[in-house]
Amino acid sequence: MTTPQTEHHDGTSDATPGGYDTERRPGELGFALLMLVGSAVLLWSAYGISGFQALSAPGSVPMATTAVMVIAALIVTLKTARLTLVSGETLARDILPGVVLIFLALLVGYALLLKPLGFLPTSALFLTGAIKILGRRGWGFTLGVALGSLVLIWLVFRIVFSVLMPAGIVPEAEFIQFFRTLIGGQG
Amino acid sequence: MDALLAFLTVFTQPELLLLVGLGTFAGVYVGAIPGLSVTMAVSILISFTFSWDVYPAISLMIGIYMGGVYGGSRTAILLNIPGAPSAIATAMDGYPMALRGEAGQAIGVTTVMSFIGGFVGIAALALAAPLVSDFALKFQPRDYMLLAVLGILLVGSLSTGSLVKGIFAGALGIAIGAVGRDPLTFAERFTFDLKLMESGISFIAVMIGMFGVSEALLQLHHVDKKSVRQTIDRIVPSLATVRKHLPLSMQTSTIGVIIGALPGTGGDIAALMAYDHAKRVTKKPSRPFGQGAMEGLVAPETANNAAVGGAFIPMMTLGIPGDAVTAIMIGALFIHGLNPGPMLMIDKPDMFWFIVGALVMANFFMLLFGLTGIKLFTKIVEMPRAVLIPLIMLLSIVGAYAVNNSITDVYWMLGFGVFGYFMRHYGYPLGPVILGVILSRLLDDNWRRAIISEREDLGRFFHGVFTSPLSTVLLVAVVLIFVSQTPLWAHAKARLARKDKA
Amino acid sequence: MKHFLLGAASALVVTVSAASAQDYPTKEIQGIIQWGAGGSTDTVMRSVTPHAEAILGGTVVMQNMTGGVGAIALNYVADAEADGYTVLMGAENPLLYKVMGLGDKDYSDFTAINLLARGTPILVAGPDAPFDDYAGMMDYIKAHPGEVRFGATGPGGLPSVITAMITTVEGGLDVISVPYDGDGPALTALQGGAIDVMPAVLGAAIEGIRAGSMKPLAIFDTEKNAKLPDAPIVTDFNAGYNTFLPWGPFFGVFVKKGTPDDVVAKLTAAYAEGAKNADFVELMDNRGFTMMGLSGADAEAFLAKWQQGTTWLLQDAGLTKASPEEFGIARPGK
Numbered sequence A: 001m002t003t004p005q006t007e008h009h010d011g012t013s014d015a016t017p018g019g020y021d022t023e024r025r026p027g028e029l030g031f032a033l034l035m036l037v038g039s040a041v042l043l044w045s046a047y048g049i050s051g052f053q054a055l056s057a058p059g060s061v062p063m064a065t066t067a068v069m070v071i072a073a074l075i076v077t078l079k080t081a082r083l084t085l086v087s088g089e090t091l092a093r094d095i096l097p098g099v100v101l102i103f104l105a106l107l108v109g110y111a112l113l114l115k116p117l118g119f120l121p122t123s124a125l126f127l128t129g130a131i132k133i134l135g136r137r138g139w140g141f142t143l144g145v146a147l148g149s150l151v152l153i154w155l156v157f158r159i160v161f162s163v164l165m166p167a168g169i170v171p172e173a174e175f176i177q178f179f180r181t182l183i184g185g186q187g
Numbered sequence B: 001m002d003a004l005l006a007f008l009t010v011f012t013q014p015e016l017l018l019l020v021g022l023g024t025f026a027g028v029y030v031g032a033i034p035g036l037s038v039t040m041a042v043s044i045l046i047s048f049t050f051s052w053d054v055y056p057a058i059s060l061m062i063g064i065y066m067g068g069v070y071g072g073s074r075t076a077i078l079l080n081i082p083g084a085p086s087a088i089a090t091a092m093d094g095y096p097m098a099l100r101g102e103a104g105q106a107i108g109v110t111t112v113m114s115f116i117g118g119f120v121g122i123a124a125l126a127l128a129a130p131l132v133s134d135f136a137l138k139f140q141p142r143d144y145m146l147l148a149v150l151g152i153l154l155v156g157s158l159s160t161g162s163l164v165k166g167i168f169a170g171a172l173g174i175a176i177g178a179v180g181r182d183p184l185t186f187a188e189r190f191t192f193d194l195k196l197m198e199s200g201i202s203f204i205a206v207m208i209g210m211f212g213v214s215e216a217l218l219q220l221h222h223v224d225k226k227s228v229r230q231t232i233d234r235i236v237p238s239l240a241t242v243r244k245h246l247p248l249s250m251q252t253s254t255i256g257v258i259i260g261a262l263p264g265t266g267g268d269i270a271a272l273m274a275y276d277h278a279k280r281v282t283k284k285p286s287r288p289f290g291q292g293a294m295e296g297l298v299a300p301e302t303a304n305n306a307a308v309g310g311a312f313i314p315m316m317t318l319g320i321p322g323d324a325v326t327a328i329m330i331g332a333l334f335i336h337g338l339n340p341g342p343m344l345m346i347d348k349p350d351m352f353w354f355i356v357g358a359l360v361m362a363n364f365f366m367l368l369f370g371l372t373g374i375k376l377f378t379k380i381v382e383m384p385r386a387v388l389i390p391l392i393m394l395l396s397i398v399g400a401y402a403v404n405n406s407i408t409d410v411y412w413m414l415g416f417g418v419f420g421y422f423m424r425h426y427g428y429p430l431g432p433v434i435l436g437v438i439l440s441r442l443l444d445d446n447w448r449r450a451i452i453s454e455r456e457d458l459g460r461f462f463h464g465v466f467t468s469p470l471s472t473v474l475l476v477a478v479v480l481i482f483v484s485q486t487p488l489w490a491h492a493k494a495r496l497a498r499k500d501k502a
Numbered sequence C: 001m002k003h004f005l006l007g008a009a010s011a012l013v014v015t016v017s018a019a020s021a022q023d024y025p026t027k028e029i030q031g032i033i034q035w036g037a038g039g040s041t042d043t044v045m046r047s048v049t050p051h052a053e054a055i056l057g058g059t060v061v062m063q064n065m066t067g068g069v070g071a072i073a074l075n076y077v078a079d080a081e082a083d084g085y086t087v088l089m090g091a092e093n094p095l096l097y098k099v100m101g102l103g104d105k106d107y108s109d110f111t112a113i114n115l116l117a118r119g120t121p122i123l124v125a126g127p128d129a130p131f132d133d134y135a136g137m138m139d140y141i142k143a144h145p146g147e148v149r150f151g152a153t154g155p156g157g158l159p160s161v162i163t164a165m166i167t168t169v170e171g172g173l174d175v176i177s178v179p180y181d182g183d184g185p186a187l188t189a190l191q192g193g194a195i196d197v198m199p200a201v202l203g204a205a206i207e208g209i210r211a212g213s214m215k216p217l218a219i220f221d222t223e224k225n226a227k228l229p230d231a232p233i234v235t236d237f238n239a240g241y242n243t244f245l246p247w248g249p250f251f252g253v254f255v256k257k258g259t260p261d262d263v264v265a266k267l268t269a270a271y272a273e274g275a276k277n278a279d280f281v282e283l284m285d286n287r288g289f290t291m292m293g294l295s296g297a298d299a300e301a302f303l304a305k306w307q308q309g310t311t312w313l314l315q316d317a318g319l320t321k322a323s324p325e326e327f328g329i330a331r332p333g334k
Helices: A028-050 A060-082 A091-095 A098-117 A119-135 A139-160 A172-184 B002-012 B014-032 B038-048 B054-079 B085-099 B103-137 B141-152 B163-178 B203-222 B239-261 B267-281 B295-318 B324-335 B349-372 B374-382 B385-404 B407-425 B431-453 B458-467 B469-485 B487-501 C002-017 C040-056 C068-079 C094-100 C134-143 C158-170 C183-192 C202-211 C239-243 C261-274 C278-286 C296-316
Strands: C029-033 C060-064 C086-091 C110-118 C121-125 C149-152 C176-179 C197-201 C215-219 C250-256 C290-294
Touching: A028 A060, A028 B163, A060 B163, A060 B431, A098 A119, A098 B203, A098 B385, A098 B407, A119 A139, A119 B385, A139 A172, A139 B385, B002 B014, B002 B054, B002 B349, B014 B038, B014 B054, B014 B349, B038 B054, B038 B324, B038 C040, B054 B085, B054 B103, B054 B295, B054 B324, B054 B349, B054 B374, B085 B103, B085 B203, B085 B267, B085 B295, B085 B431, B103 B239, B103 B295, B103 B349, B103 B374, B103 C183, B141 B267, B141 B431, B141 B458, B141 B469, B163 B431, B203 B385, B203 B407, B203 B431, B239 B267, B239 B295, B267 B295, B267 B431, B295 B324, B295 B349, B295 C183, B324 C040, B324 C278, B349 B374, B385 B407, B431 B458, B431 C176, B458 B469, C029 C040, C029 C068, C040 C060, C040 C086, C040 C110, C040 C250, C040 C261, C040 C278, C068 C086, C068 C094, C068 C250, C094 C296, C110 C261, C110 C296, C121 C134, C121 C158, C121 C183, C121 C202, C134 C215, C149 C158, C149 C183, C158 C183, C158 C197, C158 C239, C158 C296, C183 C197, C183 C202, C197 C202, C202 C215, C250 C261, C290 C296
Parallel strands: C029 C060, C029 C086, C149 C176, C149 C197
Antiparallel strands: C086 C250, C110 C250, C110 C290, C121 C197, C121 C215
16 A cells, blocks of 8 residues: 555545535534534633723633634635535444444543542453454453553553542552552551 | 863763663653653652752753653654644654555654754754843743744644634634633633633643544544555665755754744744744655655654754753743752752853753664664554554543643543544644644733733834834744735736746 | 462551551652642742651652642642642642632641741842832832833732732832733743833742842842842831731642641651751752741641731732632731
8 A cells, every 4th residue: 555545535634634625524514503603602702701801801812713713614614505415425424433433432431430430440441342342352352452551551650650540449559558568668 | 171071971971871861762752652741751750860969860851851852753653643742743744654654764754853953952052052042032022922923824834624724723722722710810711600611721631632532533434444564674764865854954943943942932833833834945845745745754853852952042041941841950950959040051061061961962862762663663553453542542541631630631632532533524624723722822921911011002012013123023924924825925926927927 | 479469458458447547658648739840839849748758658749730820739639538648739829719719718728737938029120120229110110100011920929919018008009010920931021121120039030130130129028138138128118018028928738627637747747857858958048938847826827817918918909809808817907
């Protein structure tokens, strides 16, 4: 393979964003409308910061930028509305296929469980589930790769960089202290 | 003579040599993993090296710094996920090269160019530090503001697709940067009265989400596709290649040194500005920009490594940090009983020359580790996607959390990841969003400072601009770049060309 | 492997059954630093804590948690268990949160382990300023109203308190106030001529003064400073400042109220001892900080007095969102 697959406009690289010049993708108009509404809400919110009080007011730059957003979003929406829908693409197959939806659900689940359950159990569940679904390999492979890489990440972030992810139900700190005592001879 | 001896300290003491090497090696990996940042690593080293002497402690930090700035390019090229903000521009042409199986070549060029950029930065530090820092001090709030405007105009060259969508993305970025309590007046902006919005949105969380998670989500479309096999036989670029890019690399290194030396701007802005510069001056790139142009790698990588030397300039001459990492290093010097400030160069010139020496050494180590560990790195992209994608997601989560130890940042990161996924699908470029977030405070704060200083009087503001040569030059640059991007200019140029023919 | 599991299991049992304060600390302690890496709170905390760790016989993992003028870190510690395993390392700002509308918690929800040191404010000017001392500056401001640019760091910051003090004592101050992110960037701007005068903490300005790139106008203290013996003190220019001085920002280590007494005692002893370390004392001295080392009732008295004086000063200058009265903070002297 010598050429990158830029012809399939899925936006794989940032430099070659997805979308087409002459046709619109499923959901593109909806997204543009959402952006327009969002920009308008932000503009209203920016106006609420300080109104037209002074050039140096905290709301001046936010108002200017959100105004630009509204105008740009409006142009994009109008342009998109005039394009014809691309044939052969559907929202369910090309934009949000099942596997993407599953992963979105996994990520939401991760976000919800992270605090109550703690970093280690949540990540173990996430990695195992994700690798199992994508890889369709045996449990031995899945668990080995998932837990192995989790331990590696944990060692780097928790021990070397002392990033204290939420401990949740695992008494991490006591565990580490135990090993410190074991190695150092004293606490 | 004393200066020479101090400069050579690091070369003659094996222990220091080893620490610089170790630091650089670790730095490459710290830089490559999105979410592990040099800033974080150096601030942990402060506690870690607390009881050490000052030379070994600084050696290790310098190594990490140099290696880390370079390391960000690795994942940018291989995975399209910049390991650090200063590697955002690198992804734009590096990743297309990896898609062609030329990752080895891309990394080779990046390494050599980082080395050259690093050297220009160190040379500027060693030879012209007082000069550059005097120049950097001259920047008034209005000049910083004009610089930010200049940066925002880069949106044009960062959005290859639709320009309107690029402008939208850039403005969105500036708005994201304004979320939270305004640091100057504490007024709440875009918080919608929610407590969790008050501390604002971490820029790193936005970056990791948009580049990391959204990329991983996109890759889900190709889970079963075979990964591209990377050829890694021609890693070291030929002398001819290096010579060909030498003029450009000198220009972009200069951009890096100056932007790095300015307090408040660092390698991330330098790299983006350099990329834009390369796009402007390169008449015939090896391939079109955005599809794997070598020039698109040369520019940002020389600039961000040159910014390292640049950042040390105000730190060593004035005790003013040039960026976040040098700010922590100043703290480290304090802890080790030194008093960084304008007097440091006079009281302790040895320290200055020692740091220059250590930087030189770190630069060499970077070249060494950069050119040798490539095989292992390219194996990462050849890993099955079924394993790679979940791992990228988990690393993104941990990385976003690590920035400020905040779960809220994880939520933001995931949110922007999903948002970025849709943006990519519908042709909105992501680069301008990050650009906007980076420049938001620079623009907003300095605009307000400038206009407050002139008592809200636009007339006085412009009087100030036109009576200062520096501001005038910046304003002219802004106007020229702006005009060159509007259709009017293209129109005029086309007419001129027709006239020539006639 | 068997030993490994056995050990781990027994470690768990130990912590579950006998997590009494006697063994404190049985695990690492989280030290939450209210400000970013490289700032002065960060530097001070990272240089005292290793000494305290040695005495405590435990590990303190320090993390920077920025945002909301420090309120994010404060709320994080306030939401954690009151068991001494989450320690707040902060500065003076929380005492102003309530009146500034930045939060509903302050140090009254915490027990002070050690109020380490206090900074001394100083008024500095750029090298080209047309005045050389405080009196000259006031004359110049009277002659050129609304022309002199003062650096500021947002409401409640040190510069805002000092300018409020000047306004109160002198009966007015007509200057332009240019906001910066902190005293570091503002002092940089001072040297570049973007602002003319900056009220800063002595430690941040001392090297610039020594190098001649800043002029000391007046030290805001009642006594001369040993680090800058030639710099005049503001009470010599106007005795009215005696009412408010000495005043200064401070650094302290805190735990949530309700932490067991013996844990507090252990931590207090460790930090008191750690702060006496010669290296640390020298570092603080070099940066122009005055060591305090207050804890217990002394610390509470200090905090209460500081809060009374400062909040009412800001209230009288019209800089507050809510009156100190609403939170039961009495006017000083009443």
